[in-house]
Amino acid sequence: MDIKTLLCELSSRVSVGNISEADDYAAEYLSKYAKTYKSDNGAVIATLKGKSDYTLMLDAHIDEVAFVVTGVDGDGFVTVNTCGGIDIRTLPAKSVTIHSKQKVTGVFCSIPPHLSPEDTDFEHITDFKIDSMLQSKAKEIISVGDFVTFNTKPYELLNGRLSGKSFDDRAGCTVLLELAKRLSKKELPFNVTFVLSDMEELGLRGAKTASYEVSPDEAIAIDVSFGDAPDVSSDDCGKLSNRATIRTSPVLDKAVTNKLFDIAKQNSIPYQSEVMGRSTGTNSDIISVNKSGVKTGLVSIPIRNMHTDNEVIDVADIESVCDLLEKYILSRGVMNV
Amino acid sequence: MFDILKSLCCIDGISGDEQNVREYIISQIKDCCEYKVDNIGNIIVFKKGKKRPFKKLMLDAHMDEVGFIITGIDDNGFLKFTNIGSIETAVMLSRHVLINGKINGVIGSKPIHLTHGEESKKLPKADTLYIDIGAKSKEDAEKYVRLGDSAVMVSDYTDNGEVIMSKALDDRIGCAVLIKMLKEYNEYDFYASFSVQEEIGLRGAKVSAYAIDPDSAIVIEGTTAGDIAGTPENKSVCNLNKGAVVSFMDRATLYDKEYYNLALNSKLKVQPKRAATGGNDAGSVHLSKKGVKTLSVSAPCRYIHSQSSVVSKSDIKAVYDLVLYMSDLILSKGV
Numbered sequence: 001m002d003i004k005t006l007l008c009e010l011s012s013r014v015s016v017g018n019i020s021e022a023d024d025y026a027a028e029y030l031s032k033y034a035k036t037y038k039s040d041n042g043a044v045i046a047t048l049k050g051k052s053d054y055t056l057m058l059d060a061h062i063d064e065v066a067f068v069v070t071g072v073d074g075d076g077f078v079t080v081n082t083c084g085g086i087d088i089r090t091l092p093a094k095s096v097t098i099h100s101k102q103k104v105t106g107v108f109c110s111i112p113p114h115l116s117p118e119d120t121d122f123e124h125i126t127d128f129k130i131d132s133m134l135q136s137k138a139k140e141i142i143s144v145g146d147f148v149t150f151n152t153k154p155y156e157l158l159n160g161r162l163s164g165k166s167f168d169d170r171a172g173c174t175v176l177l178e179l180a181k182r183l184s185k186k187e188l189p190f191n192v193t194f195v196l197s198d199m200e201e202l203g204l205r206g207a208k209t210a211s212y213e214v215s216p217d218e219a220i221a222i223d224v225s226f227g228d229a230p231d232v233s234s235d236d237c238g239k240l241s242n243r244a245t246i247r248t249s250p251v252l253d254k255a256v257t258n259k260l261f262d263i264a265k266q267n268s269i270p271y272q273s274e275v276m277g278r279s280t281g282t283n284s285d286i287i288s289v290n291k292s293g294v295k296t297g298l299v300s301i302p303i304r305n306m307h308t309d310n311e312v313i314d315v316a317d318i319e320s321v322c323d324l325l326e327k328y329i330l331s332r333g334v335m336n337v
Numbered sequence: 338m339f340d341i342l343k344s345l346c347c348i349d350g351i352s353g354d355e356q357n358v359r360e361y362i363i364s365q366i367k368d369c370c371e372y373k374v375d376n377i378g379n380i381i382v383f384k385k386g387k388k389r390p391f392k393k394l395m396l397d398a399h400m401d402e403v404g405f406i407i408t409g410i411d412d413n414g415f416l417k418f419t420n421i422g423s424i425e426t427a428v429m430l431s432r433h434v435l436i437n438g439k440i441n442g443v444i445g446s447k448p449i450h451l452t453h454g455e456e457s458k459k460l461p462k463a464d465t466l467y468i469d470i471g472a473k474s475k476e477d478a479e480k481y482v483r484l485g486d487s488a489v490m491v492s493d494y495t496d497n498g499e500v501i502m503s504k505a506l507d508d509r510i511g512c513a514v515l516i517k518m519l520k521e522y523n524e525y526d527f528y529a530s531f532s533v534q535e536e537i538g539l540r541g542a543k544v545s546a547y548a549i550d551p552d553s554a555i556v557i558e559g560t561t562a563g564d565i566a567g568t569p570e571n572k573s574v575c576n577l578n579k580g581a582v583v584s585f586m587d588r589a590t591l592y593d594k595e596y597y598n599l600a601l602n603s604k605l606k607v608q609p610k611r612a613a614t615g616g617n618d619a620g621s622v623h624l625s626k627k628g629v630k631t632l633s634v635s636a637p638c639r640y641i642h643s644q645s646s647v648v649s650k651s652d653i654k655a656v657y658d659l660v661l662y663m664s665d666l667i668l669s670k671g672v
Contacts, residue, residue, distance in 0.1 A: 077566035087449040089460055090430040093643030095493065095502065105495045107502055107645040109565045110428055114614050115572055121458040122427075129566045131639065133500040133647060135578065151493075155433060155441045157471025158481065163433065163443045230415050230467050231447045241473065281450075304469065306448040308431035312469055 003178055003322070004315045007162065008154045010170035010177075015198075016066040016083055016147045019099050022170065023062055026196050029177050033184035034194065041209035042198030046180060050188030054335045057193045057216035057294075058179065058325070059207055059283050060172025060223065061200030064165065065307050067125075067148035069098065076138040078106065078130040080148055084201030085307055089122045094309065096130060097151045100142045105151070106130045150309035160316055161240070165309040169200065171301045171318050172222035178322045179329075189332040190217075200283055207283035211290040218256065218333050220297045221284035222321060225274060227302035227312065238302040240312065243270040243320040247298040251279045251288055255334045256297035263328045269320055274300070295334055299324065338517045338657065339650065341365060342501070343494050345509035349438050351404030351421045352537045354487045357438070358400040358512070362531050365516050370529075379545040380531040382519065390525040391671025394664060395551035395629070396518060397542050397618045398511025398558070399535030402504065403642050405434065405488040407468075414472030416442065416482060419464075422536030426460045428643040433491040434468055440481050442468040442488065490644035499650055500577075506646040508535065510636045511557035514657045522661060525668035535618050539589065542618035546625035553596075553630045553667045555660055556619040559648065560584075560610060562637035574614065575637040577647070580606030580655040582635040586613040589620025596632035596663065599672065603662050606655040610635070634659050 001009075006029075013021035027044045030036040036046035044062065065084035072078050078098065082088075092110035097103050109129045111120075130148065132138045154164030176194045183192060193214050198206030200223075211219065225245050226237035238245045246260045264271040279285045280298055288296035299321050304312035350358035355378055362380060366372060370384040380400075403422030410416055416436075420429075431446040444466055449457065468488065472478035492504040515529055528549045532541030546554065564576040575582045583600040584592055587610070601607055623631035636656045639647040666672050 073566055075564075075566060085449045087430075087446065087452065087457070089427060089457075090446050091427075092425070093428040093640045093645045095495070095645050105497065105502065107640060107647060110425065110640040110643050110645075111565065112561045112563045112574070112641070113423075113425065114561075114574075114612065115563055115568060119459070122460070123458055131565070131647060133495075133497055133502060135499075152433065157441050157443070157469070158477070159471050159473055161471035163441065163469075226448055226451065228413075229445050229447070229469070230411065230413070231445065231461070231465065232451060236451055305431055305443065305446050306450065308446055310431045310433055310443040310446075312443060312445075312471070 003318055006177055007174045010173055011154045011164045011166055014149045015062045016064055019147050030180050033180045042206055043210035044196040046194040048183055048192045050190040052190045054190035055193055055216045056333050057195055057214050057219040058176055059195045059197055059221045060176050061169045062173050062196040063198050063201055065201050069144050069146040072139050072142045074136055076132045076135040078132050082125050088125050090308055096148050098142055098146055098148050100146045104132055106132045152309040161314045163310050163312045167303050167311040167313045168224045168306055171224055171313055174318055175222045175321050182326055190335055204283050204286040208286045211287045216294055218295045219287045221282050223282040223300050224303045225300035227304040229304050238272050238274050240302050241314045242272040243317050244324045245272050245274050245300045247274050247300055249276040249280045251285050252298055253295035255337045256295050259334055260297055264324055267327050269324050338513050341516055342513040345512050346494055346503040346505045349489045351487045352401040352534045355400040355533045366519050369520050377544050378533040379541045381545055381548055382529040384519050384527050386523055386525040388525050390668035392552040392667050394527045394667050395549045395554045396515055396529045397532055397556045398515045399508045399532045399618055401533055401536050403536050407482055407484055407486045410475050410478045412475050414474050414478040416468040418468055424642055426463045434488045435491050436488045437486050440470055442470040445469050492644035502645050502647050504644040506638055506648050507559035507641050510559050510653055514557050532618055539618050539621040543621035546622040551629055554622045556617055556633040558617045558635040559638035560635035561641050562639045574612045575608055575610050577637050578649045579608045581659040582608055582610045582637055584610040584633050587615050589616030590623050593630040605658050
């Protein structure tokens with residue numbers, strides 16, 4: 001399966017809370033190549049054995065930004081809270097799936113112009129309602145605590161670019177699945193453990209327990225980063241289609257980061273660099289302080305419209321991350337540093 | 338009728354670019370009536386009945402939907418656009434759009450992580466929005482898109498058995514009802530107009546009403562339903578599942594009181610529109626030539642002019658029933 005198809009399969013599925021469509025799909029895919037299990041802490045964990053006891057962990061989070069039901073009224077309107085950062089200004093008239101006893105298609109209410117003053121503030125998610133289109137039957141079907149997700153199916157733009165939901169971080173998951181396939185045919189210098197972690201959007205929680213469980217010697221997180229767009233300052237973003245973004249930050253291990261740059265240069269793998277003066281906001285922040293500390297790097301993939309249901313990505317950028325990490329692993333990472 | 342409605346909603350046809358809608362409608366009606374396409378694109382229809390009517394009746398539904406037109410391409414290949422018909426900025430952010438029926442695009446929106454303070458509470462100005470088609474440069478984009486091209490917001494047509502969610506329900510509902518009338522009502526002669534350019538100023542119906550020269554008219558529409566949780570009764574305008582909506586007045590028309598009362602007293606599932614807001618083709622039709630007695634019958638439509646408008650199937654049936662009832666009354670009794 002090519003990278004684009006794999007990303008689309010993962011993006012079309014859902015992973016939040018107890019809804020684990022994407023997890024199940026990824027676990028089945030990984031189990032073709034590596035010893036795979038689903039941990040009690042919500043992560044999908046797969047390992048390829050290598051020639052030493054040293055373990056490199058690759059992490060991507062599989063959860064997506066979503067909502068959770070906080071109330072249902074007698075006319076079929078549902079109130080929600082967010083799971084992860086969502087720009088509520090983008091919600092009116094957006095269609096969603098409510099994962100109840102049965103899947104329900106609903107829509108975020110859009111207030112007609114005569115009811116909303118010209119300059120309304122968008123303050124709180126609690127001001128929004130979802131119309132379940134079930135009228136009085138909604139209360140029988142939908143419960144408080146049910147999860148709600150966007151239902152965009154991925155679609156193709158020009159130049160190998162795609163748009164869809166939850167590329168953050170199914171793009172990273174795609175890298176892991178592709179690498180498991182590639183590396184399963186190779187003799188590895190050390191163990192490589194693939195972790196699809198949960199609850200990143202709620203504060204890097206899944207990677208905390210998963211990295212404790214795996215207890216790696218070295219780790220690389222793969223996540224997305226801001227891509228260029230007319231309304232985004234060039235200081236805040238990388239460029240779509242400029243390939244793998246190697247990140248530098250005080251929380252990241254210098255040796256790992258330097259080696260990533262070296263491998264890219266030696267193998268003529270195109271890359272871009274993004275430097276941050278603080279923690280990264282990704283799972284690498286929490287993995288690096290696991291137990292007595294883990295040498296951790298971060299590679300990211302630029303996307304536009306992050307945390308919306310129409311994120312934009314270049315598939316070739318994902319491929320370049322796979323190329324970079326494959327070479328990095330086969331050249332022993334920083335095992336001997 | 339609902340199969341036809343689904344087909345109609347899935348066709349793209351913004352104001353001034355109704356060609357594909359027109360072709361589909363013609364394919365549906367060509368065997369049951371006489372029709373011609375006029376100079377601005379309206380389909381003018383004559384349906385021969387068994388009997389001659391007491392009054393010349395015109396039924397109207399508009400074919401066009403709201404959407405966008407491409408107005409510029411920047412150096413990085415992002416498209417500038419303006420809306421065709423009224424669309425709120427809030428329903429444009431981060432949407433999948435389709436240009437010319439084939440090029441995918443997305444209206445971009447800045448990541449929440451990079452919006453701060455007041456910016457995160459206020460909508461951006463509509464003229465700062467752009468469409469991303471994945472082009473790498475202006476030259477790249479120009480290979481696929483020309484200034485003046487049409488775009489619509491993409492939606493999945495959803496039918497849960499009782500309620501439909503789709504784009505373009507305003508006014509493909511009217512088109513579907515009118516097609517059913519043309520196929521099934523055979524008592525008296527009547528005329529119909531599938532009109533263009535309603536959303537940019539009730540323009541098509543002005544021309545078709547002139548050509549048909551009716552005594553009476555019924556405009557079939559979708560109208561704003563504000564019956565959303567938390568909205569007071571006096572602001573909700575009309576309600577889903579409470580039947581066909583008839584108007585006494587809107588921003589374009591003061592309706593014929595006799596028709597309004599006859600509709601309300603029909604014992605069918607009818608509700609009055611509880612606000613004098615909006616406007617539709619009646620605004621053009623009722624002032625045509627020496628004036629035309631006009632009624633508008635609408636389906637209540639939540640989130641109108643978005644890609645996720647919501648209507649009830651029972652209301653659409655009620656619209657059909659009322660249009661049939663009032664048409665028969667006008668044609669057979671000459672009211």
